[in-house]
Amino acid sequence: MRIGELTRKTGMAPATIRFYDAKGWLPKKKSSTRGGNEFKQAALERLQLIKSCQCLGFTQEEIPKLLDKEVKWDHHSIMLRLKEKYTELSETVERLEARKELIADIIETLDENWAKGVHMTSGELEKILSTE
Template identity: 35%
Template sequence: MKIGELSQRTGVSTKTIRFYEDQGVLPPADRAPNGYRDYPEDAVDRLRFVKDAQSTGLTLTEISAILDLRRQGDSTCEHVVDLLEGHLSGLERHIERLQRTKAQLVALTERARSLDPAECVDPNRCQTIAGDATGDRVSDGRGNPLHSTPHQHAHRG
């Protein structure tokens, strides 16, 4: 099948199909006498697998490793489980960071609502973000600072 038909059947652009072929994710197509690529039927299943694997967060490098194992006749299940567990762990860490960021934004928003706009006279310092006049840092309610403010350097003469 020609590249256009493969693209239509899989929803993968012709440019991406060529890229996958260059990267070894898709085996090189045979060439017709006119130079056009001629893909076998199993290219459809291969591209669908690549799309499915990418939807789980796997990288092309990881997908290539799975395909290499499969091509060698080895079982891929244990390797895939390891990859997915690693991605899940990374996702959980990312969610924790996002939750901390959300807590920071909630605290800063509450702080901003409590400040008097008339007192905001320093064009180089946002009192909402920089902390209060006593130098206290904004915290997440558990004593953890929400941010760092730049160090103020005193001029010595």
């Protein structure tokens, strides 16, 4: 399978696929009768796994460990790592929710003031927008 086909099937850019290949994250290529090398079906499966890991929030430092066949993942290790990811994501969601509420408050304040014909100075706007 050529890189263009992997691109179509995964939605990844060719440069991204080459990057993962250069890092050794993809299975070895096979020689092609048309010259050059072609990726095996296992490369497609590996790219889909990489994409899934990224969607779950795993980093480029963590993904190779998940792909390493020498690492024996037991149920406890997998559950522990997934629970850690869940906690990390929950904390991120809380921070984003707080930021969302702050933005809603700023919008409300600005709308109320502008509806009354009150126009804030740039200093006042800056103060409101820098509030966290």
